[in-house]
Amino acid sequence: MTIIFESSALLARDRYSLFWDYYEVVLRRERSKEHMGLRRILQDHSQQIQQLHERVGFELQVLSEAGAQSAATLTPQELRRLTWTILYEAQFDPNGADGALLDDIVRAATHRLVLLAPHPGQGFGFDVRSLQELMAAKYLVAQEPTKLRSMLRLAAAHPHWRNTWIFAAGALYSTPLQHQHELAASVVEHVDDQTPQRLASIVPIAPRLALDLIDDGMARTLPRWRNRLIAVALRVLQEPVGPDFVPIARSILRYADAGDQQRLTVVDAIRDALDHSVTGRTTVQRLQNITHELCDELQTRPETRGIASVLPTPGKAPLEIEDGWDDFAEDLQTQPTSTTVDEEVLATAAETIQRLAVGLKFSNADTDLLRDLIAVPDIAAALEAALAPLASQHPRLVLRLRDTVLAPVYGAPIGDQLRQMVRSGQ
Numbered sequence: 001m002t003i004i005f006e007s008s009a010l011l012a013r014d015r016y017s018l019f020w021d022y023y024e025v026v027l028r029r030e031r032s033k034e035h036m037g038l039r040r041i042l043q044d045h046s047q048q049i050q051q052l053h054e055r056v057g058f059e060l061q062v063l064s065e066a067g068a069q070s071a072a073t074l075t076p077q078e079l080r081r082l083t084w085t086i087l088y089e090a091q092f093d094p095n096g097a098d099g100a101l102l103d104d105i106v107r108a109a110t111h112r113l114v115l116l117a118p119h120p121g122q123g124f125g126f127d128v129r130s131l132q133e134l135m136a137a138k139y140l141v142a143q144e145p146t147k148l149r150s151m152l153r154l155a156a157a158h159p160h161w162r163n164t165w166i167f168a169a170g171a172l173y174s175t176p177l178q179h180q181h182e183l184a185a186s187v188v189e190h191v192d193d194q195t196p197q198r199l200a201s202i203v204p205i206a207p208r209l210a211l212d213l214i215d216d217g218m219a220r221t222l223p224r225w226r227n228r229l230i231a232v233a234l235r236v237l238q239e240p241v242g243p244d245f246v247p248i249a250r251s252i253l254r255y256a257d258a259g260d261q262q263r264l265t266v267v268d269a270i271r272d273a274l275d276h277s278v279t280g281r282t283t284v285q286r287l288q289n290i291t292h293e294l295c296d297e298l299q300t301r302p303e304t305r306g307i308a309s310v311l312p313t314p315g316k317a318p319l320e321i322e323d324g325w326d327d328f329a330e331d332l333q334t335q336p337t338s339t340t341v342d343e344e345v346l347a348t349a350a351e352t353i354q355r356l357a358v359g360l361k362f363s364n365a366d367t368d369l370l371r372d373l374i375a376v377p378d379i380a381a382a383l384e385a386a387l388a389p390l391a392s393q394h395p396r397l398v399l400r401l402r403d404t405v406l407a408p409v410y411g412a413p414i415g416d417q418l419r420q421m422v423r424s425g426q
Helices: 002-007 015-031 039-044 046-064 076-089 099-112 129-141 145-155 159-173 178-190 206-216 223-238 245-256 260-276 278-298 302-309 328-333 343-358 364-374 377-387 395-405 415-424
Strands: 116-119 123-126
Touching: 015 039, 015 046, 015 129, 015 159, 039 046, 039 099, 046 076, 046 099, 046 123, 046 129, 046 159, 046 415, 076 099, 076 123, 099 116, 123 129, 129 145, 129 159, 145 159, 145 178, 145 415, 159 178, 159 206, 178 206, 178 223, 206 223, 206 245, 223 245, 223 260, 223 278, 245 260, 245 278, 245 302, 260 278, 260 302, 278 302, 278 395, 328 343, 328 377, 343 364, 343 377, 343 395, 364 377, 364 395
Parallel strands: none
Antiparallel strands: 116 123
């Protein structure tokens, strides 16, 4: 922060711009110094130095996703190997005439910029985790658009990659290129499409992902994209109240407080939730119960407090609460599948889901069974389709699917898949 303030009186209002400003300020500061002959290296080879940071960030993000190494490092040999690859791909000759350049780039990256720091007895890594995530994001964004879209779809649900995802979206919105803005928005809008392996139409990730981007502020001055993101984000009001609801409520109220149009957008979403589902009505009531308290905390405009008083649309018929389980097992059995699925397996799945919904006699073995069933594409697709009419009536089921059954699915390592996408162009 001190370094940034020295060069500018204003701080960036989104995460990507703040951390990228830091990198650029440090680079400019070191370029202005005459020290150990590295000034020209920083000037003439800043692209290769940046690429090195990006690749190191990506590799360390992959290494740390298993949780065994919260502060992952690369050995000096691995760092040199990555530098060699970057130079070779740029058609330098790191084994011959440009061997000294390889040494200079490694020295500039680890002794002058001081972002890649030595960890005693371990190797080199980023002292600040956010810088690692920033550089991993820059590496993703450097891929061609089709490849980037696939990588962002894969990483979106993974908790370990969420900050990297937000940095990547911030990088896309930091440019004036409309196709990059469109890519970021469309990935959020469609990230839950055709993903039965995580029952995404029942337990979507898009609303929270969109809310993270709105809260970050990267699209604050881009109404076209901000409006598309908030339309997705406010679907969270159709979801059951979970442990993370208070931060979600803060984000919604902050957005509503930004202006009259934003407040009316939130009011419309609240009314829609009140009108169309039992879960939505319960969630809105929870939001309204804490609106005044959060408005005090956030020091909002008086108009924002009116959210606590929004009512259903006048004349709207009362919502009917339906159990819906009578036909569930039969619906599951009749779902179309591309291969033959054993009817007994589907019957077991139906019975297990129903016990999960009521929360009775549900064991770890049942949780493991559901994960095994969801891992079979045809069974996952059949479960998703059969559960669709029931989800809004059974908030406990949705929460238990998301927080218990699917949590390990979200956290399964994806680093090797991302690497393969880079290599293959898928």
